[in-house]
Amino acid sequence: MSISITQKAAEKVVEIATAEDLMGQGLRLRVIGGGCAGFSYDLYFEDKPTDLDETFEDKGIKLYIDPLSYQYLEGTEIDYVEGLHGSGFKFSNPNVKSTCGCGSSFSA
Template identity: 55%
Template sequence: MESVQKIVTITPKAAEKVKEFMKQEGRDDLYLRIYVSGGGCAGLSYGMGFEEKPEDDDFVIEEQGIKLLVDSYSSNYLKGTEIDYIESLMGAGFKINNPNVTRTCSCGHSFSTEE
């Protein structure tokens, strides 16, 4: 387990929403995992979920009172990424702003990078 700053950052609004979800789970000690996996029209897609503890190859980032986990594979695609929470007339949800993305699919759920 390694501790590294700024692979991923989280905005105050997104952090508050994550804390709300943790409260709904009845837990305030969970980690939020952000990961990249193969799939989708453009080749890669994002995933997020709660975990109780980090794995050995995880980077642990503490940001806005949230403990984020990023595995070593995903860290290659997520460097400099910001997680935000957006509310609009079209709906609400987490928005991942990734400077490494070179192409997205029209579905809006998958992406590719130059790597």
């Protein structure tokens, strides 16, 4: 099982990378302590992976995940949603036991 990204999210990543002159970089996805449910997601552009990273490519987007984060993220799908309450990346993570109301924090 790996990490995947929807077509809509991939298009948004390309749009942001083009606007910020970051084409060619990958996305670093990690889990950090904090948030109202214990963990939250962190997503940002990075030049290249480290030697320890799990690396994936889906729909032309390179994803870099450190080993500690990967244990919480295996099987996760990254989507991009637009709604009345704002727009942003959404994580469908099969490892999550509970989430909080803000949608960006979880417990595993």
